[in-house]
Amino acid sequence: MQAYILKRLLLFIPTLVLATLLVFVILRLIPGDPAITKLAGDTGEAQFTQEQLATMRAELGTDRPLYVQYGDWVWGMLRLDFGESLYFEEAVARDLATKFPITLELTVLALLIATLLAVPLGVVSAIKQDTPTDYVARVIAITGVALPNFWVGILIVYFLVLLFDWIPPLGYANLWEDPGTNLQQLIFPALTLGFYNMAFMARVTRSSMLEVYREDYIRTARAKGLAERMVILRHALKNALLPVVTVSGYEFGRLLAGTVVIESIFVVPGMGKLLIDSVFHRDYTAVQAVIVVTTASVLVLNLALDVVYGWLNPRIRFT
Amino acid sequence: MAQERRITAAFPEAVIRGLLPGSAIWRNVGRFARRKPLGAFGAAVALILIVVAIFAPFIATKDPSETNHRLVYARPGSELLLGGDQVGRDVFSRLVYGTRVSLYAGLLSAFIGATIGMLVGVASVHFGGKTDLIVQRIVDTMMAFPALILAIAIMAALGASLNNVVIALSIAFIPSTARVLRSQALVVKEMDYVLAARAIGAGHGRIIFRHMIPNCLALYIVLVTVFLGTAIVAEATLSFLGIGVPPDVASWGGMLNGAAQRYVRLAPWLGVFPGLAIAIVVFAWNLLGDSLRDVLDPRLRGTG
Numbered sequence: 020m021q022a023y024i025l026k027r028l029l030l031f032i033p034t035l036v037l038a039t040l041l042v043f044v045i046l047r048l049i050p051g052d053p054a055i056t057k058l059a060g061d062t063g064e065a066q067f068t069q070e071q072l073a074t075m076r077a078e079l080g081t082d083r084p085l086y087v088q089y090g091d092w093v094w095g096m097l098r099l100d101f102g103e104s105l106y107f108e109e110a111v112a113r114d115l116a117t118k119f120p121i122t123l124e125l126t127v128l129a130l131l132i133a134t135l136l137a138v139p140l141g142v143v144s145a146i147k148q149d150t151p152t153d154y155v156a157r158v159i160a161i162t163g164v165a166l167p168n169f170w171v172g173i174l175i176v177y178f179l180v181l182l183f184d185w186i187p188p189l190g191y192a193n194l195w196e197d198p199g200t201n202l203q204q205l206i207f208p209a210l211t212l213g214f215y216n217m218a219f220m221a222r223v224t225r226s227s228m229l230e231v232y233r234e235d236y237i238r239t240a241r242a243k244g245l246a247e248r249m250v251i252l253r254h255a256l257k258n259a260l261l262p263v264v265t266v267s268g269y270e271f272g273r274l275l276a277g278t279v280v281i282e283s284i285f286v287v288p289g290m291g292k293l294l295i296d297s298v299f300h301r302d303y304t305a306v307q308a309v310i311v312v313t314t315a316s317v318l319v320l321n322l323a324l325d326v327v328y329g330w331l332n333p334r335i336r337f338t
Numbered sequence: 339m340a341q342e343r344r345i346t347a348a349f350p351e352a353v354i355r356g357l358l359p360g361s362a363i364w365r366n367v368g369r370f371a372r373r374k375p376l377g378a379f380g381a382a383v384a385l386i387l388i389v390v391a392i393f394a395p396f397i398a399t400k401d402p403s404e405t406n407h408r409l410v411y412a413r414p415g416s417e418l419l420l421g422g423d424q425v426g427r428d429v430f431s432r433l434v435y436g437t438r439v440s441l442y443a444g445l446l447s448a449f450i451g452a453t454i455g456m457l458v459g460v461a462s463v464h465f466g467g468k469t470d471l472i473v474q475r476i477v478d479t480m481m482a483f484p485a486l487i488l489a490i491a492i493m494a495a496l497g498a499s500l501n502n503v504v505i506a507l508s509i510a511f512i513p514s515t516a517r518v519l520r521s522q523a524l525v526v527k528e529m530d531y532v533l534a535a536r537a538i539g540a541g542h543g544r545i546i547f548r549h550m551i552p553n554c555l556a557l558y559i560v561l562v563t564v565f566l567g568t569a570i571v572a573e574a575t576l577s578f579l580g581i582g583v584p585p586d587v588a589s590w591g592g593m594l595n596g597a598a599q600r601y602v603r604l605a606p607w608l609g610v611f612p613g614l615a616i617a618i619v620v621f622a623w624n625l626l627g628d629s630l631r632d633v634l635d636p637r638l639r640g641t642g
Contacts, residue, residue, distance in 0.1 A: 041479060167575065177610075279579070298493070298494045306494050313487055314487070317482055
């Protein structure tokens with residue numbers, strides 16, 4: 020088990036380094052020079068001299084060779100320094116520190132909702148294969164995939180506004196200080212996000228449950244006279260959930276991406292909203308930071324899931 | 339192979355004969371429709387979408403960017419079939435023209451992304467060894483980015499325009515295609531015909547394009563259909579966020595941005611129709627993709 024964890028860790032680090040390199044390369048493709056953008060001001064017409072430009076480049080550090088800039092940036096991130104926001108002119112890390120927990124809470128809540136709905140739906144669908152119950156469950160699942168989640172979000176807002184005179188809250192209540200209000204604010208965005216992923220997870224649960232159902236050990240369990248309920252819960256579901264654990268890492272990434280949209284619809288002041296605002300303000304330091312934090316969280320979760328998976332499924336530990 | 343050449347030579351005649359009523363192609367279509375009614379429904383919706391996109395100027399009742407202060411927030415069914423928006427543009431005509439944006443972005447990015455991904459995946463397996471290892475590390479890394487986040491990063495670098503949306507989405511599709519087709523290519527690589535080709539000294543290009551890729555095409559077609567639906571939603575999402583297609587161009591996602599969210603009481607139809615259009619198209623497309631997968635890839639049959 021230790022060797023297995025070590026192997027996973029050794030794969031994790033180069034991937035993370037490559038990911039930062041990729042983000043760096045993509046955002047260096049930007050046509051134009053941030054120093055010029057900054058000097059030209061909001062109107063883009065302000066005049067400036069060559070010397071001013073050189074000073075600004077030196078100030079932003081863009082006059083140094085690219086590999087120095089990259090090294091500097093990564094070294095900064097290792098010390099949790101994500102650089103200065105080009106737009107707000109303050110440390111991006113401070114912004115991230117308040118916004119990351121909000122997005123994380125929203126994502127975890129959505130994943131929880133998705134799993135709690137998807138697993139029973141998938142199991143029932145598989146047990147009652149090709150019956151009306153199965154069809155209904157599958158239609159719910161396909162609908163969830165087909166409906167774009169931002170549209171579901173808009174419809175939920177419509178529904179809340181027209182029926183309950185609800186307006187999106189402007190402030191944000193901290194989970195630890197005011198859990199009631201916090202939950203009220205996040206429950207609808209989480210439901211919207213969760214619904215989409217629930218559909219996908221229900222499909223995975225159903226197909227893996229169908230597969231496990233044909234295994235010899237299920238027949239054995241039945242043959243020794245175990246109640247059907249026990250066969251399903253103790254033998255089938257336990258094994259069928261393995262692929263579900265694997266996809267939930269992938270789902271976590273999709274949920275994190277989904278928050279970008281959902282946060283702007285429900286006015287949640289999280290990291291997704293920060294990303295879009297930063298794109299609009301051409302604040303590339305902040306864009307870089309958000310993308311790296313998002314990707315790093317996905318990688319960390321996948322690492323954790325790999326370990327959990329190895330613990331749940333001894334077969335892969337020794338290969 | 340000789341037979342293949344003959345068919346290509348007789349192309350026009352064969353095609354015309356093939357399209358006549360009662361020929362094999364229609365029997366196949368008929369059989370598909372009977373066996374997979376949902377898939378046929380999906381195909382029909384896809385066909386309608388293509389027709390609407392091509393004939394948009396004849397179907398739209400107004401110029402999609404024509405503003406009219408008299409028709410600001412006009413109710414649906416009054417003068418305008420689906421109502422007017424915040425500057426009095428015709429929602430119906432904008433929806434009709436929006437199919438062009440959706441289809442253009444969807445088709446191109448699914449096709450380009452899946453094609454590059456397939457080439458990467460197959461070539462990676464063919465050359466094997468260190469090449470495969472390095473390519474797979476890069477693919478792994480790209481997979482670590484949630485696709486939408488990767489697309490947003492690229493849009494941030496390139497700026498809002500329809501062609502940039504195509505570039506961003508194509509890149510986002512490359513890693514998963516490369517991964518999926520790699521596993522297929524690993525199987526194909528060990529097939530006797532590939533070994534035989536190598537034994538007679540066929541070059542890299544010949545082995546990849548004549549032997550390996552044709553045997554990965556079924557999976558490729560399935561991926562293109564799946565991506566098309568995903569791409570339509572992704573384009574709409576980017577445009578909805580205001581970083582996809584520029585706001586003056588009529589696109590389904592862009593129509594849901596701004597006024598559609600702000601004036602819920604005044605004009606709820608602004609948020610309903612474009613979303614409905616996206617939902618119907620993607621739903622139909624998923625049904626088509628599922629059926630195609632069942633037909634083309636028997637290994638996956640019955641697992642959906």
